């Protein structure tokens with residue numbers, strides 16, 4: 202970890218959309234440093250938002266430092282906790298232990314929390330759940346903890362799959378993870394619930410593929426949608442999918458959709 206990208210004055214508004222773009226660009230950690238937002242990369246990359254300045258940083262392990270600072274977070278019926286913390290649970294709460302390593306998905310990011318919130322509100326008992334873009338595995342493991350009959354995650358990034366599998370083992374979870382880009386033709390059967398925390402453009406491209414892996418009356422939850430792109434994703438919704446609910450946290454939106462009975 203020897204390369205940091207600093208955005209002066211960008212921190213007072215939190216990570217926000219800039220943080221999301223930095224994670225998408227491959228940042229291994231995004232942290233506030235005074236008023237600045239700093240993203241840490243293994244190597245400099247060109248595909249980053251404008252306005253940042255590259256710095257070389259010394260051999261301190263920023264990723265470890267970042268995760269050492271993580272605290273447990275409570276979302277719906279779950280408490281997501283890094284293994285170095287102890288937790289106290291309220292009645293009805295369950296703990297999901299998570300060491301995100303190099304993968305996205307600590308449970309702290311708005312995009313993850315929005316999906317977890319919705320998952321706490323929909324019937325998951327006995328459901329078959331697919332998590333597209335599994336990252337740390339947090340959503341598939343949550344589905345398993347919340348009673349899903351089967352929870353499968355897929356991610357394009359092999360390193361991330363190793364982290365997700367380790368987290369599943371940590372929680373004695375039955376969630377299973379496969380490496381690859383989501384392709385409806387490769388998916389085994391159809392699902393009651395599909396969650397995808399990707400980016401808006403990916404949702405637009407994948408909308409008809411999502412519909413193909415959903416059973417009639419199934420729920421689709423889309424997250425990772427920044428303010429100015431929510432209309433774009435909603436415009437891409439078409440039969441047999443219907444928009445049921447939209448909710449926001451800061452600049453981030455999540456959409457809940459349903460698949461109608463018939464084909465299409």
Ligand SMILES: C[S@@+](CC[C@H](N)C(=O)[O-])C[C@H]1O[C@@H](n2cnc3c(N)ncnc32)[C@H](O)[C@@H]1O
Pocket residue numbers: 305306307308312313316333334335336337338339340355356357358361381382383398399403425
């Ligand atoms: C924002 S992270 C979400 C992680 C976790 N699900 C969460 O909610 O915190 C998005 C993940 O999607 C993966 N990804 C992006 N495009 C994908 C695709 N087409 N198919 C499968 N995984 C994809 C990335 O590698 C990354 O791990």
